[in-house]
Amino acid sequence: MTYGNRTYIAFDGDNDIHYYRLMTAWKANDGFSLNFHNAHDLNTARDSSQEESIKRQLRERFAISKLLVVLIGAKTKYLTKFVKWEMEVALRLGLPIIGVNLNGSRQMDDRCPPTIRDRLVVYTSFNHNIIEHAMNHWPAEFHSLHSAGTTGGYYYNDDVYRRLGL
Secondary structure, eight states: OOOOOEEEEEOOTTTSHHHHHHHHHHHHOTTOOOOOEEGGGSOOOOOTTOHHHHHHHHHHHHHTEEEEEEEEOTTGGGOOSSHHHHHHHHHHHTOOEEEEETTSOSSOOTTSOHHHHTSSEEEEESOHHHHHHHHHHHHHHHHHHHHTTOOSEEEOOHHHHHHTTO
């Protein structure tokens, strides 16, 4: 696989796209330090009637990605067409996964999709500072823990949130 430097963001396009747009706004705004190369900038995958065509485009995005951010909303765990498939691809590729809880939870909760529930994933709340922290630190932490055979959900303790001003 080629070296990836992009961040792939998976989300419920019908209900949670505004959270994705907020993340891209943070990236574009000089007042925020969140900086990532968005895999979605590679191509546009819109016509859901052409499932295999979309998955081909999504695979192109994965080929240049270094991690997956899953925005976990109220209905994410019920999505089986694309979001579940995206998580399965990331797991198959061994990509670090950050589960971002849109309900404010700082750790895995009942909204967590079954696909990643028992996997090595870090969970955060939806906040610029902790998402940035996870994007900067989780890939190395993931690879270290994965090499040691560690599994299960991870989260940052309250001290990390306090240090980040949260």
